[in-house]
Amino acid sequence: MENKDITVLAIESSCDETAAAVVVNGRRVLSNIISSQIDIHKLYGGVVPEIASRKHIERINQVIQEALSEADRTLDDMDAVCVTYGPGLVGALLVGVGAAKALSYASGKPLVGVHHIEGHISANYIANPELEPPFLCLVASGGHSHLVIVRDYGEYEILGRTRDDAAGEAFDKVARAIGLGYPGGPKIDKLSREGNPGAIDFPRAAIDGAPYDFSFSGVKSAVLNYINGCRMKGEAYSEADIAASFQEAVVEVLVDHTMLAAKDHGITRVAIAGGVACNGALRAGMESACRENNYSFYMPTPVLCTDNAAMIGAAGYYEFKKGVRHGLDLNAVPNLKLEPVS
Numbered sequence: 001m002e003n004k005d006i007t008v009l010a011i012e013s014s015c016d017e018t019a020a021a022v023v024v025n026g027r028r029v030l031s032n033i034i035s036s037q038i039d040i041h042k043l044y045g046g047v048v049p050e051i052a053s054r055k056h057i058e059r060i061n062q063v064i065q066e067a068l069s070e071a072d073r074t075l076d077d078m079d080a081v082c083v084t085y086g087p088g089l090v091g092a093l094l095v096g097v098g099a100a101k102a103l104s105y106a107s108g109k110p111l112v113g114v115h116h117i118e119g120h121i122s123a124n125y126i127a128n129p130e131l132e133p134p135f136l137c138l139v140a141s142g143g144h145s146h147l148v149i150v151r152d153y154g155e156y157e158i159l160g161r162t163r164d165d166a167a168g169e170a171f172d173k174v175a176r177a178i179g180l181g182y183p184g185g186p187k188i189d190k191l192s193r194e195g196n197p198g199a200i201d202f203p204r205a206a207i208d209g210a211p212y213d214f215s216f217s218g219v220k221s222a223v224l225n226y227i228n229g230c231r232m233k234g235e236a237y238s239e240a241d242i243a244a245s246f247q248e249a250v251v252e253v254l255v256d257h258t259m260l261a262a263k264d265h266g267i268t269r270v271a272i273a274g275g276v277a278c279n280g281a282l283r284a285g286m287e288s289a290c291r292e293n294n295y296s297f298y299m300p301t302p303v304l305c306t307d308n309a310a311m312i313g314a315a316g317y318y319e320f321k322k323g324v325r326h327g328l329d330l331n332a333v334p335n336l337k338l339e340p341v342s
Contacts, residue, residue, distance in 0.1 A: 006320065009078045009103070010313030011064065013096030014088025014116050015142070016041055016052045017306070018059040022071035022078075023313030026122070026321075027129050030071035032303070032310040035059045038183060045182050046172065053091030060099045067309070075107045082316025085113040085326075086336025087143065093332035101328050113326045114316045116307075117144055117338050118154065120273040122314035123300040128271075131298050136267045138258045140282070141274030142168035142185075145214045145254075146338065147261055150271075153318035158340045159261050160212025167250055167276045170216035174223050174246050178239045188243045189279050195240030197248035197281075200226060204253050212261050219249050247281050255285045262295060271298040277305040 005024050012019040016037040022030040037055050041047045068074060083100035086093060097113075104111035121137050133153060139146040145162035165173070168185055175184025180191065202222045205215040223246050230237040254276075262270055270290050276282060283299055290297035304311060 006079045006317060007073065007077060008080045008082050008112070008313050008316050008320065009064070009067065009075070010114075010309040010316055011060075011081070011083040011096045011100050012119070012307055012309040012312045013056045013060065013092050014084045014086075015092060015307055016047045016055075017308070018056050018063050019307065019309035020064040020067035021309035021313045022067055022073055023126075023310055023317060026314045026317030027125055029126055029310045029313070030073065031067045032308055033063050033067045033070065034303075034308050035063050042182050045176055047089070049089045049091055052089060053095060056092055056095035060095055064099065064103070075103060075109070078107070078109050080110045080112050080316065080320045081107075082112045082114050082312055082320070084116045084119060084312050085330055086333035087116055088332075088334060090332050090334040093334065097330060097332050101330060105328060110320065111326045111328070111330060112316045112320050112324055113330050114312045114319060115336060115338060117146060118156075118315045119311040121148065121150060121271070122318070123273055123304040123308075123311035124271045124298050125314050126310055127300040127304055128298045131269070131271070134267065135269035135271055135298070136258065136262050136265070137271040137273055138254060138277075138286075139274045140167040140254060140272070140276035142166060142172065144274065145216070147212045147257060148338070149265060149267065154315075154322060156338055156340055158338060159265075160210065160214060160257060162214040162216065163207060164215050164217040165220055167214070167216055167254065168274070170220045170250060171276065173220050174243075177224050177227055178242055185276060185279060188247055189281065191240050192244035192247045192281065195238060195242070195244030197244040199238065199241035200245035202245055202249040204249055212257050214253065214257065216250060219246065247279070251279070251281045251285050254282060255289050258286065259289050259293060262293070268294070269296045269298065273300060273305065275306050278302045
């Protein structure tokens with residue numbers, strides 16, 4: 001019985017992707033269906049929570065059915081139903097949680113609530129089947145910038161977090177300021193390849209007494225002030241140079257803080273996760289820094305960096321193995337914290 005495969009159905013709806021996946025033993029993905037709403041939210045320059053919730057309701061059943069169908073499995077074949085219950089947009093989360101509870105109740109399968117950030121970290125297990133804790137992970141996304149030691153499956157020591165804007169949030173705001181629109185991260189990444197990363201010296205924030213914490217509101221404000229200053233003086237400016245210089249400032253801080261934490265804690269395995277982990281400059285910078293320090297470097301494929309349900313299935317598998325079960329009173333927790341090891 002110990003060697004029996006554990007297959008889970010996973011659901012993710014924390015922001016603007018409606019996703020479902022079937023995952024075996026936390027590492028093998030049989031299906032990973034993602035229905036994105038980017039084209040809708042583009043019109044508004046960012047995610048509109050009410051619209052996101054409505055679109056999740058429209059798509060959730062189809063996406064779940066598609067995930068089961070592609071995996072050639074039925075609900076009866078599942079050992080558990082796993083779902084993101086926080087953090088995220090409350091209305092969006094409620095759609096996924098409601099669907100998961102209904103499926104759990106109807107099928108009699110156990111329900112496992114999963115932390116969204118834990119899901120991002122666990123994406124590394126799918127992309128790198130050889131990876132096991134302990135390791136250091138930088139989680140950088142639209143809503144989160146965390147530096148975490150993964151002590152064991154589901155056991156985390158949080159070394160640093162953002163004091164204000166998350167890295168992805170800063171990317172979106174700067175993209176909007178230079179007229180690139182939403183989503184900002186990929187657009188800045190693309191434009192920055194045409195610019196000079198040393199053209200403008202934007203600030204790198206350091207926080208006294210908290211060397212692993214992040215702050216990106218200062219660099220965002222510096223970009224806005226630079227653009228406004230140029231406009232007021234009637235001076236031309238290069239959007240590509242702004243994008244490249246801003247990206248360089250953010251990436252440098254992310255890489256430097258991660259390397260400092262690895263050195264201070266004697267960790268030789270380093271991973272990245274979250275939507276910002278798709279960024280080409282961050283991937284290259286982290287890979288180069290790890291090579292220089294003789295650290296092993298792990299990163300998920302881009303599709304596993306952005307919100308998806310396969311990562312929730314990976315995290316959910318380890319929670320299920322630990323005996324975590326949730327009742328039908330499971331609720332969405334929009335500001336759910338990543339609980340550190342006590």
